[in-house]
Amino acid sequence: MFAWLETSGIAALWAVALARAPHGLRNRFQRPLWLAIVMIALAMSMHLEPVTAALANVVPDEHWIDLSKHLFSIVDAAAVLWFILGAADRRRHTTPVFGTAAAVMAALVLLDLAAPPHARNQIAPDPATPGVPDAYWWVFFLFHLLADTTCGIVCWLYGRQDTPRLLRLGLLLFGTGTLLASLLWVLKLVYLQTRSPDLGPLFSPVTGAEAWFMAVGAALPVALQLRAHRDHRRTYRGLAPLWRDLTSANPDVVLKPGNRLSALAMPLQLRLYRRVIEIRDAMIVLRNYVTPATLEAVRRHVAAQSVPAHLTDAHVTACWLAAALDARRNGHAPQSQTVNLAGPDATDLDEETAHLLQVATAYCAPSTGTYRASPAGAG
Structure with missing residues (x-):
């Protein structure tokens, strides 16, 4: 019922990525944020059914499609965390962030290879269905939970400091989006333990709300730039x-x-x-x-x-x-x-x-x- 929320939120993220592209490509300080938005939009898009169906035409084995999406999402989460931490204290935590991401990706691949033959890397409603071990999902979900929660807390802390109003609101909204992502990983961990059918329908609306909060938060600096450009134009003509x-x-x-x-x-x-x-x-x-x-x-x-x-x-x-x-x-x-x-x-x-x-x-x-x-x- 809420599939439209997820689809529209992802579309909004792509729209913001396109709007920020000229400035993001030219400005080396804005480029990491722009790349992070693109990667978030791409990672979310890869979980949409039409995209999955299109990938199936390229890679016939759905198991490798699932694993590739999971590995890419780890890179995406690490890139967003790297930018947020760097923007907060002007230092790049490249080695610990991407080193941890590489270790998590290696662990996922090893757990996948050690698992019995399985068609998909998905949490099956029946635990008896062959698949990757629960340790695979614990490693996957906990890394996302840690990365997204850290991003959300940092955005909220800096969004409450003495910054321009629109930028402050943008940080708070973007941070709320990443905290909603944390909620999604908590729900999936609970689902992993309970296999409750009541939890599955919540994943799509939470993802949609997460995408919308991130899109609006990332769009506000664009609105700030547009307003500054409008003021400069008005002054120039005046x-x-x-x-x-x-x-x-x-x-x-x-x-x-x-x-x-x-x-x-x-x-x-x-x-x-x-x-x-x-x-x-x-x-x-x-x-x-x-x-x-x-x-x-x-x-x-x-x-x-x-x-x-x-x-x-x-x-x-x-x-x-x-x-x-x-x-x-x-x-x-x-x-x-x-x-x-x-x-x-x-x-x-x-x-x-x-x-x-x-x-x-x-x-x-x-x-x-x-x-x-x-x-x-x-x-």
């Missing part, structure tokens, strides 16, 4: 009117890209960074066209416009930029500037960009247009 006027009057401040193709291929964040630098450089040039009388007139004008206090500096800057542009276009000579027109001190690029966006918004605001039309602005 700065455009101010940037066009300032750079048209001061073309020398424009940083020349290598060629048009490289400019189009430049990441948006880098283009935004260049635009901020060019606006700042143009402001340094234009401030030498602002006289003390003009600056005093600008301040009186802004004070009369009922501008919110936190935007006063941005509106003053927008108005003196408009006055400086007019002075430069009219051929006025620059003069040494004794007044600090640099604006508030910014501790990082984000603060600098936010301030310039306020200036750009004020530059297009009616108050600046009113100043241009006033006798002081026209003068």
Whole structure:
């Protein structure tokens, strides 16, 4: 009845893997997580009936298909544990994690070879059915239980620390998914001991819930990246009117890209960074066209416009930029500037960009247009 939950959860994992592929392949720090998501999706997919049927057409012996899926799932669990531990404390536990995984895989192969002839590596409802010994399943399930429980606990511990909200929620959801995987292994251990028919129907919905929690948890960082890209795009466009006027009057401040193709291929964040630098450089040039009388007139004008206090500096800057542009276009000579027109001190690029966006918004605001039309602005 809940087969759709498992299928849809695995499909969601594949969708997240595809969405993260461009960033995961380029960024060496994100590549392990992306590979882990792909391996989780692949390991779960291999247990779906259509996939098993397709494998049967390639490998006619179902026994070897079962064993291969189990061995691959060990590699998958080790890879996820390796990434989570590395992301948590920035150290890679390669030898203990993959060494243990190799030992478990060797044990499974030896137990399988030592077992009497059997058609499948599955827990048969009747214990008398020939198959691998219970030790095979204990080794298999306990390794998964240990790996998934460790991943879940680490994700929950780091998901409760001081991290961005979406990333924190993503860690908690991904950790919940791995803990649901632990629940699945506990259920299978109980089934191994009891062979209760009531437990079998629980495996698929628990797997589906596990896949959905992991998919949503892994997708949230993508949502964070998309939101950051949207904010950068909005800021880039918001700065455009101010940037066009300032750079048209001061073309020398424009940083020349290598060629048009490289400019189009430049990441948006880098283009935004260049635009901020060019606006700042143009402001340094234009401030030498602002006289003390003009600056005093600008301040009186802004004070009369009922501008919110936190935007006063941005509106003053927008108005003196408009006055400086007019002075430069009219051929006025620059003069040494004794007044600090640099604006508030910014501790990082984000603060600098936010301030310039306020200036750009004020530059297009009616108050600046009113100043241009006033006798002081026209003068």
